Amino acid sequence: MANNLLKGKKGLIFGALDEHSIAWKIAEKAHAEGAEFVLSNSPIALRMKDIYQLAKKTNSQVIAADITEVSELEDLFEETMQILGGKIDFILHSVGMSPNVRKNIPYHELNYDYLEKTLDVSAISLHKVLAVAQRLDAINDWGSVVTLSYIAAQRTFSSYSDMAHAKAMLESIVRQFGYHYGVNKKIRINSISQSPTRTTAGAGVSGFNAFFHYADDMSPLGNATSDSCADVCVTMFSDYTKMITMQNIYNDGGFSSMGISNKLIEKFIDCGCKE
Numbered sequence: 001m002a003n004n005l006l007k008g009k010k011g012l013i014f015g016a017l018d019e020h021s022i023a024w025k026i027a028e029k030a031h032a033e034g035a036e037f038v039l040s041n042s043p044i045a046l047r048m049k050d051i052y053q054l055a056k057k058t059n060s061q062v063i064a065a066d067i068t069e070v071s072e073l074e075d076l077f078e079e080t081m082q083i084l085g086g087k088i089d090f091i092l093h094s095v096g097m098s099p100n101v102r103k104n105i106p107y108h109e110l111n112y113d114y115l116e117k118t119l120d121v122s123a124i125s126l127h128k129v130l131a132v133a134q135r136l137d138a139i140n141d142w143g144s145v146v147t148l149s150y151i152a153a154q155r156t157f158s159s160y161s162d163m164a165h166a167k168a169m170l171e172s173i174v175r176q177f178g179y180h181y182g183v184n185k186k187i188r189i190n191s192i193s194q195s196p197t198r199t200t201a202g203a204g205v206s207g208f209n210a211f212f213h214y215a216d217d218m219s220p221l222g223n224a225t226s227d228s229c230a231d232v233c234v235t236m237f238s239d240y241t242k243m244i245t246m247q248n249i250y251n252d253g254g255f256s257s258m259g260i261s262n263k264l265i266e267k268f269i270d271c272g273c274k275e
């Protein structure tokens with residue numbers, strides 16, 4: 001169901017690691033909607049080579065960059081503009097990683113060097129991307145930047161650990177930079193808060209299956225898939241959402257408005273728990 005929503009638009013997509021990545025689905029859909037873009041990921045991720053299949057499928061080039069390194073981002077933006085023949089219209093920031101979560105370190109014993117890494121990769125990197133883009137004047141007026149968040153920015157999910165701090169900071173950068181880039185260049189910046197989704201980053205969170213099924217049972221529409229996230233992203237990159245900026249948009253099947261659902265009541269009513 002392609003509608004040429006992004007015909008003539010150029011972009012830069014961070015974070016497609018393999019076919020399960022949310023960024024992978026977004027790249028496929030952006031391509032189907034007529035966009036041209038460059039794909040970027042860290043040098044380590046590129047060693048997995050999956051991204052080159054996506055590049056072939058979407059007729060795009062791949063450029064390695066560690067998103068935490070400003071000099072690498074500068075080279076990436078220069079090269080991207082050369083490849084695409086000018087400024088870009090959209091950026092997808094779909095990047096996250098916590099060494100504390102990966103290594104299963106309990107929250108009350110966080111390793112602070114790892115915490116800094118979590119914040120740098122998962123939140124401050126958005127600031128770096130935006131700062132470099134603005135300095136190089138790399139985005140056309142009314143361009144759109146989207147990043148991916150999770151509701152742990154607002155509420156406590158016991159095993160989400162320091163990624164919760166990263167998401168809270170990420171959403172704060174969306175609002176702060178959204179103001180400045182909006183005033184300076186009419187660039188809009190938004191986050192999409194996505195349901196639990198089976199990906200490499202998702203599966204790294206301890207108890208991911210419980211996150212997934214609990215959210216699915218709680219949400220009136222069930223969990224939002226990465227395909228549906230791609231639909232929202234494509235719309236956010238299009239000219240139909242020009243006046244939306246500095247927002248956190250829940251693509252979560254209604255989860256964020258729920259307290260308890262009949263499905264969960266039924267599960268607990270006969271659980272044998274004492275009154």
Ligand code: NAI
Pocket residue numbers: 014015016017018020021022023041042045065066067068094095096097121148149150193194195196197198199200201202203
């Ligand atoms: P993923 O593991 O496929 O994507 C994470 C990406 O970040 C990978 O491509 C990885 O190579 C990249 N990355 C890590 N360090 C990097 C660095 N230094 N430089 C450049 N790239 C780097 O997993 P997923 O789930 O697609 O994650 C994408 C975004 O969606 C993340 O921000 C994640 O927190 C967010 N999200 C995921 C949910 C889930 O349940 N999977 C739910 C809500 C949000």
